[in-house]
Amino acid sequence: xxxxxxxxxxxxxxxxxxxxxxxxxxxxxxxxxxxxxxxxxxxxxxxxxxxxxxxxxxxxxxxxxxxxxxxxxxxxxxxxxxxxxxxxxxxxxxxxxxxxxxxxxxxxxxxxxxxxxxxxxxxxxxxxxxxxxxxxxxxxxxxxxxxxxxxxxxxxxxxxxxxxxxxxxxxxxxxxxxxxxxxxxxxxxxxxxxxxxxxxxxxxxxxxxxxxxxxxxxxxxxxxxxxxxxxxxxxxxxxxxxxxxxxxxxxxxx
Amino acid sequence: xxxxxxxxxxxxxxxxxxxxxxxxxxxxxxxxxxxxxxxxxxxxxxxxxxxxxxxxxxxxxxxxxxxxxxxxxxxxxxxxxxxxxxx
Numbered sequence: 001x002x003x004x005x006x007x008x009x010x011x012x013x014x015x016x017x018x019x020x021x022x023x024x025x026x027x028x029x030x031x032x033x034x035x036x037x038x039x040x041x042x043x044x045x046x047x048x049x050x051x052x053x054x055x056x057x058x059x060x061x062x063x064x065x066x067x068x069x070x071x072x073x074x075x076x077x078x079x080x081x082x083x084x085x086x087x088x089x090x091x092x093x094x095x096x097x098x099x100x101x102x103x104x105x106x107x108x109x110x111x112x113x114x115x116x117x118x119x120x121x122x123x124x125x126x127x128x129x130x131x132x133x134x135x136x137x138x139x140x141x142x143x144x145x146x147x148x149x150x151x152x153x154x155x156x157x158x159x160x161x162x163x164x165x166x167x168x169x170x171x172x173x174x175x176x177x178x179x180x181x182x183x184x185x186x187x188x189x190x191x192x193x194x195x196x197x198x199x200x201x202x203x204x205x206x207x208x209x210x211x212x213x214x215x216x217x218x219x220x221x222x223x224x225x226x227x228x229x230x231x232x233x234x235x236x237x238x239x240x241x242x243x244x245x246x247x248x249x250x251x252x253x254x
Numbered sequence: 255x256x257x258x259x260x261x262x263x264x265x266x267x268x269x270x271x272x273x274x275x276x277x278x279x280x281x282x283x284x285x286x287x288x289x290x291x292x293x294x295x296x297x298x299x300x301x302x303x304x305x306x307x308x309x310x311x312x313x314x315x316x317x318x319x320x321x322x323x324x325x326x327x328x329x330x331x332x333x334x335x336x337x338x339x340x341x
Contacts (some may be wrong), residue, residue, distance in 0.1 A: 031300075033255060056304040056315065139303035147311040154315060233316065240323040244330070 051206040052215035057141040061221040064199035069189060070223075074229060076182045079232040086239045117159035124152040128230070135222035136215035142222040146181075153234060157211025157241065174234040181228025188221045258299045263290035277323055327334045 031037065042055055042063065052058035060068050131147030188200070195203035200217075207214030215222040269289035276282040289326035290313020 054304075140307050141304070144307040144311065147308065147316065151311060151315045154319065180268075212279045237319065239282065240320055244323045 009065055015108040022152065024188060050202070050215055051209040052218055053139055053209055054135040054136055054141070056139065057135040057222065058215065060141060060143075061218050061225070062200070062202060062216070065189065065221065068225070069200075072136070072185055072225060075229065075232050078096070079178065079236050082236050082239050086243055087159050114159045117155045120155045120158075121152050124148060124155060128152065128226075132222055132226035133212065133219060136218035137210060137212070142225025143229055146223070147233055149226065149230035150233035150237070154237060166185070168191060169234055169238075171235070171238055174231050174238060177227050177231030178235055179231070181226070181231055185221055185226030185228065188217050188224060202210060256299070262292065262296040262299045266296050269293075274295050279321070283321045283325070286316050286321075290314055301341070 022042075034040075042059060046052055046055040046058050047186030050058050050062055052062070092167050128146070128149030128151070131148055132142055135145070156168050190199070192201040192203050193199045202216035204216040204220070206216050208234035209215075213219060266289070269285070269292040273282060273285050273289050276285045290309060292308045292315065295311040297303070297309055
């Protein structure tokens with residue numbers, strides 16, 4: 001196809017898209033003009049019935065906890081897929097690539113970058129734990145906090161210490177965190193089934209709104225999800241890092 | 255709409271365009287993480303702090319690292335291919 005024909009086609013498609021987009025945007029309700037019922041109901045009963053002040057977390061881990069179970073296992077399964085595809089073949093051996101390490105700019109990370117990473121690690125971990133345990137009180141929760149937690153060990157890698165990162169967060173610990181978190185969240189649901197008769201029905205004392213240990217099962221579910229998400233991200237990161245920075249040699253290796 | 259919201263929308267529009275027109279994947283990744291920051295600001299000023307929290311970590315730490323590692327792997331394979339051709 002010639003350049004001219006392609007431009008004509010793009011022009012037609014772009015103009016059509018533009019017309020539809022403008023028409024669609026013109027029909028949108030104004031910002032903040034919410035017509036639904038569900039949101040208002042949740043806003044009304046969130047604090048009184050669940051004692052949670054962050055209704056997004058209440059929605060994720062209580063009102064629609066079953067959805068979250070599915071989402072959590074989507075992450076678990078996709079990380080499992082990454083591990084399976086990038087697995088170490090039988091007979092392959094890992095060794096740090098000397099030549100690659102020399103070429104790799106991270107290995108010679110500047111002193112400033114190292115110092116910054118060192119400062120970042122405790123801050124990231126503290127912020128991650130804070131966001132996880134305050135899920136029911138302030139914006140955040142297991143998913144957000146879990147990813148922040150996973151960024152902590154990653155800062156070790158930023159400091160040019162990839163193999164040290166394996167000491168800080170060994171693969172077995174990452175995998176255990178992933179698995180225990182995923183199972184823990186399902187167990188919170190089972191607890192509802194056993195103690196309250198319905199899967200994911202709250203079975204813990206509700207407490208006083210605004211207190212750290214309040215909103216029933218929410219803190220527990222948030223911690224389980226945080227563990228799972230941080231484990232899953234670290235496992236995925238480690239697999240990717242192995243691919244890029246470690247040489248695999250052996251019968252099946254390339 | 256407040257001035258902050260309009261500014262965030264403009265930043266997202268400019269950032270998104272910048273990602274598309276960035277010359278190579280490496281530079282694109284860096285522009286992408288800046289674009290992620292503007293998206294975070296957008297979510298925040300439109301009163302979705304939960305989403306903003308997820309976006310800031312994913313876009314500034316998670317996604318760039320994965321893309322950079324993938325790019326590195328691709329380059330390794332290319333270099334290995336060249337070496338094998340020479341032999």
